[in-house]
Amino acid sequence: MASALSDSRVSAEHIPVKLVIAGPFGVGKTTIVGALSEIKPLNTEEVLTQAGTLVDDLTGVNEKTTTTTAIDFGRLTLPGVVLYLFGAPGQTRFQVLWDELVRGALGVLVLADTRRIDESFAVLDLVENAGIRYAVAVNHFPDSPDYPLESVRQALDLDPRTPLMVCDARDPASARASLIALVEHVRELVLS
Amino acid sequence: MTSGRQRRRVVPDYMAAARLTVPEHISVQRTTLVYIAPDAATNGLDPPGSHLLALLRDGPLSVYECAAHLGLPYCVVRLLVAGLVGGGTLLTRDPPATDLPDIEILELVLNGLRAL
């Protein structure tokens, strides 16, 4: 809490903008939120019922047991806007939380790992079902096989217009380049 | 981690301790910016309301940041904020409501990211 009080603050004139970073466990979500965030990334809990429903009206919840899922949270203040980054696992059993997280978001950066490409399918299903704009960044690990991006695009069955790039989640410049590619894509979609 | 059963009992207690009633319709979201109303009476609140106000003394924060710093789940802090907004202690800056992002916002984001 002490660190919070010495944090830089945004002004109430900043427009809050939400960006979601999604991908399976171990893909680099916590790392990329840390690389982009101006504050020490925060870890918060979302409370859900076992059925996957969000607990948002606590007085109305009766005897269902609850479960929690951790979210990485970071902030990046830019002139006029403040970006809020939400790193979320994108599990299909948390569909309701997912729908709420992406609602109103500018877009989703999906992180993929070519060592376990099939683990990205669930996340892509969620993103596409939600109808939210997205880009895909492939994090390269020392033992990643060297597939050309075109074959990754095929394996993930991505639209030819969906941005797909290689990213090093530990490197702020690389992380920013991925966000820029996502936002440029969203701008093209909005303008078309 | 407390059990769900405990948590549910705790939450209404928070609201009662802070002498807050939960408004029927809540527009508070994770990225809603909250700050103290200029003319608000900020004393006399019990925890966690008083903790929240101490946190906001330095300026606005998103509801999600407040939750993380208070160590409370978002769903709890959302209700707490809504109660304090209803009572006139806090003001909010809501995120844009549109589904399709505004082109001016997109330009601000792009220019800002490129300038870093």
Ligand SMILES: Nc1nc2c(ncn2[C@@H]2O[C@H](COP(=O)(O)OP(=O)(O)O)[C@@H](O)[C@H]2O)c(=O)[nH]1
């Ligand atoms: N080589 C490499 N390692 C990464 C990259 N992103 C994350 N890592 C490492 O992979 C591990 C898991 O990353 P983490 O961010 O915790 O994944 P999360 O489960 O998605 O949050 C950590 O040890 C990171 O340092 C990347 O782009 N390249």
Ligand SMILES: [Mg+2]
């Ligand atoms: Mg993580």
